[in-house]
Amino acid sequence: MTNPILMGAVAYDPKVVPIWDGIREYMKEAGPGMDYVLFSNYEAQVDALLSGFIDVAWNTNLAYVRAQRRTSGHCRALAMRDTDVDYCSVIVVRTDAGINTLADLRGRTLALGSRDSGHAAILPLYFLKRQDIDPQRDLKLMRFDLDVGKHGDTGASESAVLNAVASGQAEAGAVGDPFWAKALEERAVDGDKVRLLWTTPTYHHCNFTALDSIDESRTTPWVEALLKMDYNNPKHRPLLDMEGLKRWLPAQTEGYRTLFEAVEEQGIG
Amino acid sequence: MTRPITTKIKAQYYGEDLGASEGLLVAVARLLDPLAEGEALEVATENLSVPDDLRVWCRRAGHRFLNATRENGKSIILIERGFVRRTLADPPEWGVRMPRRGETVDMRDWQVGRHATIDEEAPIAGSLAPRGASIEEGAPTIEFSIRKRSDIWANAISELYEQATSSQWVGARDIPWQELAPLDEEVERAVCQIMTFLAENEYAALYVPARFIGQIHPHFTEAALFLSTVMVDEARHIEVFTKRALANGGGLGVASAATQLSLASLLEPKDFSTASFLLSVLGEGTFLDLLAFLEEHAPERATREICRRARQDETRHVRFGIAHAKYTIEADLSAARRFGSAVEARAEFLKSVSGVGALIEESLIIYSGGGMSPSSLRAGTKRVAQLYETMHANRVKRLAAAGFNSDQADHMSRLHTPNFM
Numbered sequence: 080m081t082n083p084i085l086m087g088a089v090a091y092d093p094k095v096v097p098i099w100d101g102i103r104e105y106m107k108e109a110g111p112g113m114d115y116v117l118f119s120n121y122e123a124q125v126d127a128l129l130s131g132f133i134d135v136a137w138n139t140n141l142a143y144v145r146a147q148r149r150t151s152g153h154c155r156a157l158a159m160r161d162t163d164v165d166y167c168s169v170i171v172v173r174t175d176a177g178i179n180t181l182a183d184l185r186g187r188t189l190a191l192g193s194r195d196s197g198h199a200a201i202l203p204l205y206f207l208k209r210q211d212i213d214p215q216r217d218l219k220l221m222r223f224d225l226d227v228g229k230h231g232d233t234g235a236s237e238s239a240v241l242n243a244v245a246s247g248q249a250e251a252g253a254v255g256d257p258f259w260a261k262a263l264e265e266r267a268v269d270g271d272k273v274r275l276l277w278t279t280p281t282y283h284h285c286n287f288t289a290l291d292s293i294d295e296s297r298t299t300p301w302v303e304a305l306l307k308m309d310y311n312n313p314k315h316r317p318l319l320d321m322e323g324l325k326r327w328l329p330a331q332t333e334g335y336r337t338l339f340e341a342v343e344e345q346g347i348g
Numbered sequence: 349m350t351r352p353i354t355t356k357i358k359a360q361y362y363g364e365d366l367g368a369s370e371g372l373l374v375a376v377a378r379l380l381d382p383l384a385e386g387e388a389l390e391v392a393t394e395n396l397s398v399p400d401d402l403r404v405w406c407r408r409a410g411h412r413f414l415n416a417t418r419e420n421g422k423s424i425i426l427i428e429r430g431f432v433r434r435t436l437a438d439p440p441e442w443g444v445r446m447p448r449r450g451e452t453v454d455m456r457d458w459q460v461g462r463h464a465t466i467d468e469e470a471p472i473a474g475s476l477a478p479r480g481a482s483i484e485e486g487a488p489t490i491e492f493s494i495r496k497r498s499d500i501w502a503n504a505i506s507e508l509y510e511q512a513t514s515s516q517w518v519g520a521r522d523i524p525w526q527e528l529a530p531l532d533e534e535v536e537r538a539v540c541q542i543m544t545f546l547a548e549n550e551y552a553a554l555y556v557p558a559r560f561i562g563q564i565h566p567h568f569t570e571a572a573l574f575l576s577t578v579m580v581d582e583a584r585h586i587e588v589f590t591k592r593a594l595a596n597g598g599g600l601g602v603a604s605a606a607t608q609l610s611l612a613s614l615l616e617p618k619d620f621s622t623a624s625f626l627l628s629v630l631g632e633g634t635f636l637d638l639l640a641f642l643e644e645h646a647p648e649r650a651t652r653e654i655c656r657r658a659r660q661d662e663t664r665h666v667r668f669g670i671a672h673a674k675y676t677i678e679a680d681l682s683a684a685r686r687f688g689s690a691v692e693a694r695a696e697f698l699k700s701v702s703g704v705g706a707l708i709e710e711s712l713i714i715y716s717g718g719g720m721s722p723s724s725l726r727a728g729t730k731r732v733a734q735l736y737e738t739m740h741a742n743r744v745k746r747l748a749a750a751g752f753n754s755d756q757a758d759h760m761s762r763l764h765t766p767n768f769m
């Protein structure tokens with residue numbers, strides 16, 4: 080295969096290597112081939128995309144929004160995980176805090192994940208504001224700025240949020256819905272201490288971002304091969320499990336509108 | 349919201365106020381498993397967080413959260429099963445029931461359900477799982493070199509296994525050690541040398557199956573399990589023979605070069621059937637007569653009990669050896685020739701070994717005669733000569749039972765190592 084895709088991913092966890100080694104191997108067998116490089120943070124990855132060092136960036140929603148803003152919209156989303164489509168944030172509360180509606184949050188402490196996490200900080204604040212909860216006026220914010228540069232991928236700040244609520248340091252907190260679902264499934268949530276109060280409207284999370292100048296004859300076979308990965312295939316399943324999806328989907332982009340607005344509103348740039 | 353009419357509700361669960369992470373997800377996941385893609389589970393709950401918790405969980409689990417409606421204090425949630433198979437395996441069995449044998453459940457009756465199918469050749473891809481379990485796709489495969497039934501099987505193997513497990517005994521408890529008292533020194537010396545010799549042989553009996561057991565495809569689980577009991581038996585034999593040598597003022601004797609050569613040659617065969625034939629049919633078979641002899645002439649009760657209990661265990665090992673040889677020969681006549689040439693080759697290899705060795709033979713004479721007085725030695729000498737004849741006669745019988753004619757049996761028995769095992 081001539082000129083296969085060079086993809087960038089951020090090394091938020093050691094499992095990133097087996098994931099992309101596995102997909103690289105799969106792509107070799109499927110035809111289009113690919114290679115990948117790892118970055119320690121999304122800002123460097125976006126720089127590499129814009130400078131042409133990589134063809135495709137496996138981006139968080141914030142990285143995608145930043146790339147679009149820096150290119151005045153000349154980026155293209157190629158594909159995403161099924162789990163990236165209806166992503167939402169979850170507001171959890173201390174079960175005994177007497178918080179039964181969003182209005183009850185006023186005057187309370189809200190724990191947030193990393194300031195560059197779309198799902199555990201930026202979008203929860205954005206959506207609360209649209210429910211008439213003004214973060215500046217109505218809430219005491221407790222921020223856990225952990226692993227900044229990785230846009231909340233590591234889950235470290237979400238763990239800190241959940242712990243803060245469970246231990247009573249904070250009365251409420253914001254996490255991404257996959258983190259909450261995983262905690263429920265692992266029975267790591269003590270319902271007497273923490274419970275779900277509210278889920279935000281849905282939005283999109285990660286996607287594969289390219290510059291819109293890229294030749295489609297290079298990206299199309301690669302995306303097609305990606306969409307053919309099958310969760311019911313025992314060879315693909317471990318890779319998809321590690322990456323947190325059941326199947327890859329063609330990219331949708333309408334769900335990024337809220338983050339564009341949030342970034343503007345919160346002056347994150 | 350109203351229910352989509354097209355959705356088929358195939359399962360229902362009322363979760364009361366149970367929280368998602370308090371166990372509700374267990375029921376939800378298990379009830380969704382048997383549904384087809386597109387069929388739905390209806391969950392009723394009084395827990396206020398559960399509707400959102402389930403919606404969020406459905407995304408993670410690959411199911412579709414259709415809707416949640418409130419009806420008199422309860423939420424009714426509809427979940428449509430997604431395309432994902434949680435486990436890439438055939439569904440588990442259901443409705444299998446072993447017959448009871450009186451009060452108990454016996455291995456002889458466990459050929460039921462998928463477990464009942466015993467193939468002549470196990471699949472190349474092996475798993476550490478019971479025969480008939482539904483193996484998930486993507487599980488690693490393990491290669492086992494013993495995967496032909498005739499290479500390991502014996503009729504009545506389940507019965508032998510049940511016998512073995514119900515006849516286990518404890519070396520420290522079941523031997524009347526408290527009765528041990530000083531013996532005539534020559535007799536004690538003989539006992540110690542014989543015990544040393546017995547223990548040496550038991551090491552061979554332990555290490556031969558040990559070399560093969562890890563190669564047995566778990567499809568032939570009865571064989572692997574039975575040989576495990578053999579190994580435990582042999583461990584106990586080593587234990588009690590060694591204890592007896594050390595317990596009464598004597599100590600361990602000599603491990604002679606000839607005995608060691610004879611035993612080392614038992615580790616040579618690369619296939620289980622040949623190794624088992626040499627060890628169990630010929631060696632352990634001969635040992636049955638030796639142990640009966642030692643039991644009969646034992647100078648005290650502890651030694652007698654040791655020999656009696658070891659002989660009972662060995663009887664089982666020999667039964668297996670004969671049954672396996674028979675099974676193998678019936679499956680493939682050339683196996684008989686293979687065993688024959690193994691016996692010839694071993695005899696050739698052991699040409700330098702002309703007898704059981706002076707130390708052992710003398711010890712047997714003193715032991716069975718009861719000391720070193722002239723009358724004792726006269727009696728012992730006769731008894732040992734008689735023992736050799738008994739050993740030969742019984743070996744011929746065992747070989748006949750395994751499927752050899754009388755000429756072959758006589759020839760093979762005469763070629764058998766003078767070292768007994």
Ligand SMILES: [Fe+2]
Binds near residue numbers: 658
């Ligand atoms: Fe033994």
Ligand SMILES: [Fe+2]
Binds near residue numbers: 665
């Ligand atoms: Fe034995």
